Amino acid sequence: MAAVPTDSGSRPAAGARFFCTAGRGLEPFLMREVRARLAATQVEYISGKVFFTTCSDLNMLKKLKSAERLFLLIKKQFPLNVSSVSKGKILNEIERLINGDPESWLNTVSTWKNLLELDAKEDKLFQRAANLPKRKGEENDINAKKLKTEQLQELQENRECQPEKQIEEETQEQGDFLTKREKSQEAFQNNVVKAPDAQNQNKLTFRVSCRCSGVIAKAFTAQEVGRVTGIALMKQFGWKADLRNPNLEIFLHLNDIYSVVGIPVFRVPLASRVYIRTAGLRSTVAWAMATLADIQFALPEPRVRNVPPNVTTSIGMLRCPLAPTETRLSSEGSASSVDISGDRGPEVAGAFVLDPMCGLGTVLLEAAKEWPDVYYVGADVSGSQLLGACDNLEAAGLKDKIELLQVSVTDLPLPSESVDVIISDIPFGKKFKLEKDIKSILQEMERVLHVGGTIVLLLSEEHHRRLKDGEQRSSPLNSKGSRTDEPEPGVKKCLNPGEKTGMSETVPSSFQSSNQECLDRMPPFGSLVPVERHKVSLGRTDAFICKYRKLHSSGL
Amino acid sequence: MKLLTHNLLSSHVRGVGPRGFPLRLQATEVRINPVEFNPEFVARMIPKVEWAALLEAADTLHLVEVPKEPIEGYEHDEKFLKKMHHVLLEVDVLEGTLQCPESGRLFPISRGIPNMLLSDEETET
Numbered sequence: 001m002a003a004v005p006t007d008s009g010s011r012p013a014a015g016a017r018f019f020c021t022a023g024r025g026l027e028p029f030l031m032r033e034v035r036a037r038l039a040a041t042q043v044e045y046i047s048g049k050v051f052f053t054t055c056s057d058l059n060m061l062k063k064l065k066s067a068e069r070l071f072l073l074i075k076k077q078f079p080l081n082v083s084s085v086s087k088g089k090i091l092n093e094i095e096r097l098i099n100g101d102p103e104s105w106l107n108t109v110s111t112w113k114n115l116l117e118l119d120a121k122e123d124k125l126f127q128r129a130a131n132l133p134k135r136k137g138e139e140n141d142i143n144a145k146k147l148k149t150e151q152l153q154e155l156q157e158n159r160e161c162q163p164e165k166q167i168e169e170e171t172q173e174q175g176d177f178l179t180k181r182e183k184s185q186e187a188f189q190n191n192v193v194k195a196p197d198a199q200n201q202n203k204l205t206f207r208v209s210c211r212c213s214g215v216i217a218k219a220f221t222a223q224e225v226g227r228v229t230g231i232a233l234m235k236q237f238g239w240k241a242d243l244r245n246p247n248l249e250i251f252l253h254l255n256d257i258y259s260v261v262g263i264p265v266f267r268v269p270l271a272s273r274v275y276i277r278t279a280g281l282r283s284t285v286a287w288a289m290a291t292l293a294d295i296q297f298a299l300p301e302p303r304v305r306n307v308p309p310n311v312t313t314s315i316g317m318l319r320c321p322l323a324p325t326e327t328r329l330s331s332e333g334s335a336s337s338v339d340i341s342g343d344r345g346p347e348v349a350g351a352f353v354l355d356p357m358c359g360l361g362t363v364l365l366e367a368a369k370e371w372p373d374v375y376y377v378g379a380d381v382s383g384s385q386l387l388g389a390c391d392n393l394e395a396a397g398l399k400d401k402i403e404l405l406q407v408s409v410t411d412l413p414l415p416s417e418s419v420d421v422i423i424s425d426i427p428f429g430k431k432f433k434l435e436k437d438i439k440s441i442l443q444e445m446e447r448v449l450h451v452g453g454t455i456v457l458l459l460s461e462e463h464h465r466r467l468k469d470g471e472q473r474s475s476p477l478n479s480k481g482s483r484t485d486e487p488e489p490g491v492k493k494c495l496n497p498g499e500k501t502g503m504s505e506t507v508p509s510s511f512q513s514s515n516q517e518c519l520d521r522m523p524p525f526g527s528l529v530p531v532e533r534h535k536v537s538l539g540r541t542d543a544f545i546c547k548y549r550k551l552h553s554s555g556l
Numbered sequence: 557m558k559l560l561t562h563n564l565l566s567s568h569v570r571g572v573g574p575r576g577f578p579l580r581l582q583a584t585e586v587r588i589n590p591v592e593f594n595p596e597f598v599a600r601m602i603p604k605v606e607w608a609a610l611l612e613a614a615d616t617l618h619l620v621e622v623p624k625e626p627i628e629g630y631e632h633d634e635k636f637l638k639k640m641h642h643v644l645l646e647v648d649v650l651e652g653t654l655q656c657p658e659s660g661r662l663f664p665i666s667r668g669i670p671n672m673l674l675s676d677e678e679t680e681t
Contacts, residue, residue, distance in 0.1 A: 349594055349596035349597040349599075349600055350596065350597045350598075350599070350600025350601055351600075373594050373596070375597075375601070377561065381673060383671070386669055387667070390667060390668075400589055400591045400645070403557065403558060403560075403561045404669045405565075405669065405670055405672065406669055406670065406671040406672065406673055407672045407673060408673060408674070411568050411674060413565050413567065413568050413672050414564055414566075415564065415566065415577075418564060
């Protein structure tokens with residue numbers, strides 16, 4: 001299929017080039033999502049950013065679930081040459097990002113305007129129809145708060161030498177209180193400010209947010225780079241700088257691997273959901289877990305399933321050998337879009353999905369938003385967490401989709417083999433002192449899960465280690481006496497980012513090493529056979545998303 | 557708590573085993589919530605329903621028009637499915653108790669959430 005031209009396209013029909021920031025470990029999920037949800041082409045990723053082309057409008061873009069923030073791409077190129085001793089020469093390079101290719105800038109700004117205009121038109125209709133008067137009063141306070149947090153973020157961003165991995169943490173802090181209406185009002189306001197100036201680009205106001213890391217951060221502070229960029233923009237296009245409430249935000253990220261410039265599409269990060277009042281687990285991770293659980297393939301009736309021992313699923317494909325219809329996502333290049341929310345056929349409706357340690361219900365909320373025709377039950381020992389979950393459900397309008405129980409995960413009052421899917425974030429860290437150990441938890445989960453059912457867990461490194469160590473001593477499935485050095489049955493092919501998709505060559509070495517670990521250390525747990533494992537970043541710590549499938553009755 | 561959920565819950569008090577089901581329902585506050593009707597969803601639930609337990613609970617709540625058993629060809633019988641949809645999904649017990657039929661242990665339901673936590677002595681080994 002012919003490649004879509006990479007110019008930042010002024011007409012949405014030609015497809016615009018975007019990029020998203022993503023938490024470490026979530027990039028493959030995001031790549032799969034943009035292909036499925038947005039029919040994206042030319043999808044590639046480099047360390048924390050996923051680049052893609054799509055014709056989708058803002059409404060579809062808003063739906064991205066595994067991304068942190070979304071940007072229109074102005075420029076992506078090789079890192080700046082900082083070998084020169086002369087600061088002046090380096091500053092010239094920064095300036096050249098702008099005056100070397102003003103076309104790209106103008107084209108992208110034009111695309112951006114088109115996107116917002118389209119959205120504002122749709123929103124006008126939405127606002128008239130929706131009519132929520134009680135929101136009015138809150139709006140002013142919220143906007144004031146939002147401005148303040150934005151300024152805080154501004155200050156944060158201009159600090160020196162920010163290590164890349166901390167970036168995604170910051171985005172969690174802002175925008176919790178904004179609702180969809182506020183967001184759409186933002187876009188509308190943006191447009192209103194711009195509209196009279198549509199003819200005259202000179203009146204456009206802007207602000208530059210800059211992040212520098214690696215070698216360039218040693219030569220310059222983010223503030224200096226931002227300033228140089230700002231001045232160059234003013235000179236080149238005649239735009240006016242406005243640090244408080246600009247029309248246009250420019251995002252500049254310089255490090256040892258690339259130089260990327262873009263325009264943030266939304267003020268509030270995508271990761272901050274309008275429908276979640278109080279987030280527990282990061283919603284992006286929660287959604288990624290739900291996608292691994294094969295909810296759309298879960299068949300409610302208990303059956304014995306014939307799963308070959310080496311079930312391989314790589315994140316590049318939504319392939320489930322048990323499903324009546326195989327949904328294989330298009331490989332990079334072809335434009336067929338697959339509805340990631342699953343079709344409304346009989347295999348979707350009626351599956352029983354349980355989160356036995358649901359806390360505030362984040363995982364269930366993400367799943368229920370994506371696959372609503374399913375029976376969801378959340379359970380937790382803590383009454384206060386459940387009340388928080390109740391609150392969240394109500395705010396999200398999902399009260400009649402998700403039932404709540406106050407029970408202990410090691411003692412579930414449910415019949416054996418009655419649950420189709422279990423998804424859970426096993427609490428860890430200093431705040432949560434688990435009284436029961438991870439093995440008793442997994443045992444009870446195994447009991448209630450029916451054969452062929454799926455478990456997706458988020459495990460801390462410690463939990464993961466405990467499971468791995470314990471099992472290797474007993475290794476029940478490796479009966480026949482001998483303990484071989486071969487990988488255990490059911491050992492999965494973990495995510496291998498380098499293959500199958502036309503991706504950028506820079507595969508971070510951390511992925512390759514976790515691949516190796518993967519192949520060596522994923523033992524089965526009773527009748528639960530490991531299928532996949534993904535290491536993801538939760539900000540300050542890392543964790544593993546582990547997927548298991550129940551092969552046979554646990555009683556055996 | 558919906559009746560669909562009640563239909564699954566059993567008591568795990570030590571020693572009761574299968575006699576911990578079904579839990580006897582007592583409700584002091586019930587709400588009827590309209591829920592979007594999805595015939596496939598309901599049809600999928602029918603084979604899993606424990607009918608005696610469902611009828612007992614429906615009776616306690618004085619529900620009318622509750623089918624006594626699955627009928628032939630229920631998957632395509634919209635009238636039947638709608639009645640089941642109502643009983644299983646639209647009746648929400650907000651306040652009340654669930655009682656273990658064997659041990660008599662009471663589990664409270666508050667704000668629609670049943671609390672079935674057991675103390676250490678009560679849990680089965």
